[in-house]
Structure formats: structure tokens, C-alpha cells
Amino acid sequence: MKNAYEQVRVFYDEDAGYEIAVKKEWVEGFLRQKAWQGATDKELKNLWRNIEMFLLYLAYAGINDLDEVTITEYSTGVEWLAENMSDFDKNISNVRQYFDVLIQFYKYLQTKKAIFGSEVIEDAAKIIAGDNKLNLTAATSISNTVSLFDDDVDNVLSKMSPASTEEISEKITGAVERLMVKLGCYFQQENFNDDFDRALYLYTGPFEGAPDDDQDDFWLGFWDYFLFDYHLLKTDVTPLSHFYLNAGERLTSDEREILKNLLNAKFSVFYISKVINQDWVECTNLFTEETFQLPFPEFDYKTLRKLLFFGHIFSQGMVMINYVTSIEVSPKLRKRIKEEILRQHQLLIIGQQINKLDDFFARHAQAVRHSIDVLVRLAKVNVINPEYLERSYPTITETNIPNNDVLVLMDQVAFDYRFSAYDVRQMRKLWHDYCQVAKVIIRKPGTWAATLLYAYAQINNIAHVVAEDLASDLGVSASSIRSNYNKLFSALKVQRFDARYISEEGFMYLIFLP
Numbered sequence: 001m002k003n004a005y006e007q008v009r010v011f012y013d014e015d016a017g018y019e020i021a022v023k024k025e026w027v028e029g030f031l032r033q034k035a036w037q038g039a040t041d042k043e044l045k046n047l048w049r050n051i052e053m054f055l056l057y058l059a060y061a062g063i064n065d066l067d068e069v070t071i072t073e074y075s076t077g078v079e080w081l082a083e084n085m086s087d088f089d090k091n092i093s094n095v096r097q098y099f100d101v102l103i104q105f106y107k108y109l110q111t112k113k114a115i116f117g118s119e120v121i122e123d124a125a126k127i128i129a130g131d132n133k134l135n136l137t138a139a140t141s142i143s144n145t146v147s148l149f150d151d152d153v154d155n156v157l158s159k160m161s162p163a164s165t166e167e168i169s170e171k172i173t174g175a176v177e178r179l180m181v182k183l184g185c186y187f188q189q190e191n192f193n194d195d196f197d198r199a200l201y202l203y204t205g206p207f208e209g210a211p212d213d214d215q216d217d218f219w220l221g222f223w224d225y226f227l228f229d230y231h232l233l234k235t236d237v238t239p240l241s242h243f244y245l246n247a248g249e250r251l252t253s254d255e256r257e258i259l260k261n262l263l264n265a266k267f268s269v270f271y272i273s274k275v276i277n278q279d280w281v282e283c284t285n286l287f288t289e290e291t292f293q294l295p296f297p298e299f300d301y302k303t304l305r306k307l308l309f310f311g312h313i314f315s316q317g318m319v320m321i322n323y324v325t326s327i328e329v330s331p332k333l334r335k336r337i338k339e340e341i342l343r344q345h346q347l348l349i350i351g352q353q354i355n356k357l358d359d360f361f362a363r364h365a366q367a368v369r370h371s372i373d374v375l376v377r378l379a380k381v382n383v384i385n386p387e388y389l390e391r392s393y394p395t396i397t398e399t400n401i402p403n404n405d406v407l408v409l410m411d412q413v414a415f416d417y418r419f420s421a422y423d424v425r426q427m428r429k430l431w432h433d434y435c436q437v438a439k440v441i442i443r444k445p446g447t448w449a450a451t452l453l454y455a456y457a458q459i460n461n462i463a464h465v466v467a468e469d470l471a472s473d474l475g476v477s478a479s480s481i482r483s484n485y486n487k488l489f490s491a492l493k494v495q496r497f498d499a500r501y502i503s504e505e506g507f508m509y510l511i512f513l514p
Helices: 004-015 024-036 041-061 071-084 092-111 119-129 138-142 153-158 162-187 190-204 216-228 239-250 253-263 331-352 357-377 386-390 404-417 421-437 445-459 467-474 478-492 504-512
Strands: 266-275 280-285 291-295 307-316 318-328
Touching: 004 024, 004 041, 024 041, 024 092, 041 071, 041 092, 071 092, 071 119, 092 119, 119 162, 162 190, 162 216, 162 239, 162 253, 190 216, 190 504, 216 239, 216 307, 216 357, 239 253, 266 331, 266 357, 307 357, 318 357, 331 357, 331 386, 357 504, 404 421, 404 445, 404 467, 421 445, 421 478, 445 467, 445 478, 467 478
Parallel strands: none
Antiparallel strands: 266 280, 266 307, 280 291, 307 318
16 A cells, blocks of 8 residues: 555556646645654655645646635535545534644644735634534635625625625635735845835834834834835835736735725725714815715714814725824814925925826825825925025926936946836936036046036935945046036036935925925
8 A cells, every 4th residue: 555655646647637736745745744753654644635635726726726615615615625535524623623633734834934824714614613513614705805895786786695694894804815925925035135224214204213123103103104105125015016917926815806896906095974874974185175085083072073084995886095194273283284295295296297196196105105204293484495486497398318327337336326116217307407507528437437427415414324425336537427426416507305316214304304
């Protein structure tokens, strides 16, 4: 009689003429671990038989990724095994053993980083076999979950009993929580450390530090900013978009639908303009005056009209609120906040032709947060100096092709100086514009590459970029960098916090520095 390892080999080498969701080495590694822990060959065969039956169902269902198996599919799988496997009895004891083996296997795979986690299968085990009798109707109720992300939510909910509606709500909440855990684990990997540190600095501002880990409100607000508004150093996409592109296929179908909803979220500043009833309020966007409805917030009734809210709201089917900050302001201060943010937007309309307010929010949502905070806490008349709006810039006419050798060298060292992909684009624009207004003689491309990095740092108040360091790294003289820097500033009439070339860090400093 074949031992457990031989049975595995036969299954993969001879019996399986279809794509299998689990690699052979994963199964063998799991069985070897159990053998080292003292499992007998009989016990190993039992472990393998449960895994084998599960793999046969996955092959039948056309599922090629363990992270895509939903609670519904686990439930359907039990039904299928009972009908197609003569040695699988559909009783509570047998089904519990089946799930126990699979959960052990999933936890092993999680330690090997082959899957995201075991939360879904653990939930399935509780729902299907957690009580005194099997509950294989889970597939019917849970199948309604995805439809809650369709447009006609009210129609779907009206067809459900109150108990079913509550159950679906709990399942959505569970899926959201699992997704957030996966997002947190993904972005706390070592390769995102630089991004995490930079995002914290942008979020807190130049004069504050991160509080202790037990400050929940701070960290909820930070994660809202990081996931939705921060732009990654190397790609300039938001973490949510990066996660969807690089890990979306490893999520369950429910988690993917929720992630798609999150990607549609927009940063908004709004206030409550009307109480509709005990469950709903009408909100007004501070800038567009568009109205929308949200669930009644947990605030004192008398306080509601005095609050200004800002954060991300998203309404596509099921209304969800990720994290919204509220602050008490007078109608007069609310008007000042609106005027100040529109002034900042006007700055970028002039400097970068960012004409849409949504585009301004997409790039500088954190500047909006900081501006509100400054106006409320410091009672400043203006956040940014009015002089910045009065600047005029030379007209750029396309006449010359910029030297590409300079850009190649600049690209090679930019990330070493902690510049982002967005910064690199801005420096390319700076080089392009200069080449249109001045006759550039290039003896050493490295000199101009260093000049661009140094000039951009000076524009945006970035102190760690020093001419002497650039000179050493690029094999040029610091004096030639400063000489070229003066030529560039003069030809383009560049000043500190120049709206044409301002960075995300620069916009933050613009708000806090005189």
C-alpha cells in the first residue's frame, strides 16, 4: 500500500489532468511538518485525503486561487463532496474534521506567504459546522452579498428578511475588516518603510511627530490619508491603487468588490445642512454645494450644524464611510476655509494648469487638511502669503529639445536623495522650461543634473540636498552647481515655493512657513 507521499505523487503525476490551485511542494511540505511533529503514516494519509477531496472540488469548480474561495463556495464544496465522494459522509463530525485539516493547511501556507490568510475558511467553518448541526444554506444567503454593491441596493434589501439583512451586513463588515488587515500587512513590509516614514511626515507636518500607538484617532486618520491620498515614491500611485494592481487577484471576490468601491472614494469637505429623519442627514459639499445623504452621525443634535467634516466618502450601492474627521467651526470660519482652499487651488491653476478642484484634492488633499487645522487652531488671516498669487511667469514657447543626457543622470541619482517619481516629473519640467528660455551650453551633463536636483530642493525647502554632496556623487564642482542654479533661477524667474515646480513637501511647507 502506498504511503502518504506516494499518494500525493500519484495525484499530481497521474490523476490530475487539470490546473490545480495548490502546488505539490506545498502539500509535501505540510505533510513533512506534521511528520516531524509525530504524525503517523495513517494520520498523514487522512490529512492528505481531506486536502485531496478539497482540490478535486476546486478543479471541478474551476478555482485556481485559494484566496478566491468564498464562504459560499466552501458550503457548495461540502455538498459536492457528499454527492461525489463515497468516503465523505455529510455529518457534523466529518465536516468539522474536513475543515480542521484545511485550516491547519491554510495556516501552514500563510507562514510560507503562499496565501494572504485563513480568515475566510475559519468563518466558513463556524457558519457551516460551528453549531450542533450543519448549516449548508450559507450559500443562499451569502450569494446576496455581492449584489449589495449594485446600484439598486434598496431593491435587494427589500426582498430580504431583517435577519438576512443583518447577516449580510455582518458579512460585509467582516470582509471590510479582513481587507483592512491585508492592506495593513502588505504595506508594513520592509520595502514600504521609506514611503511609510515620508507619509507620516507629510501627515503630521514639519512641527509635529507621530504619537504613541494607542492614539487610535490619529492612526485611523493617518491610514485614511496613506491609503487614499498618499502617492508612492517609485510609482506615484496611491497605495490602494498599487494594492489593487499588484495583489487584487489574491483577494476573495467580496474583498475585491469592496476594494473597487474604495477606489471610487473621493476626498470631500462638507457640512450637514439638513436633518432628514432619525436615520439620515443631508450634507452639502463645501466647494461645489452638491448635496448627498449620509447616515445620522453619532453627535449631539445641537452640535451637528456647527461641524465641518473632511475625509473620504464613497457611495456605490452600499453607503460606507471610511474615516471622516469633524471639527467645530462658525459659519464665518467655514466661509474663510472655503476661500483659502480655493486660493490655493488658484495658485496651481496659474502655475500648473490644474483646473479641476478634484485634481487639486487628488494631489494635495493633505494640504487641505493642514490648512483647515491652521485656520482653526492658529486663527491666521491667511494660510499662504497673498504674494504667491501675484507672481507672474515668463511665457514658455516650445523651441528646443532638452538634452537627454542630463535627464538620464538626474534619474540615476534622484531616488538616492529621496525624491519621488512625481518630483522627477517636476524636475523634468523645470529642465524643459529652462531649455526654452535660455541657450544652454553643456560641457558636463552631470553639472546640470546636479543643478536640477539642487534647484528643485531650494524651491521646495528641502534641506537634506546639499550642493557639496551632489558635486561629490556626480563628479562635478559645487561652485559650478551654484553658478548654474543662479542662471536657471534668473532665466525662469524662479522663487521659493514656485507654483510651477512645487512638490507635495513644498506645498506642506508653504502652509506652515512664513
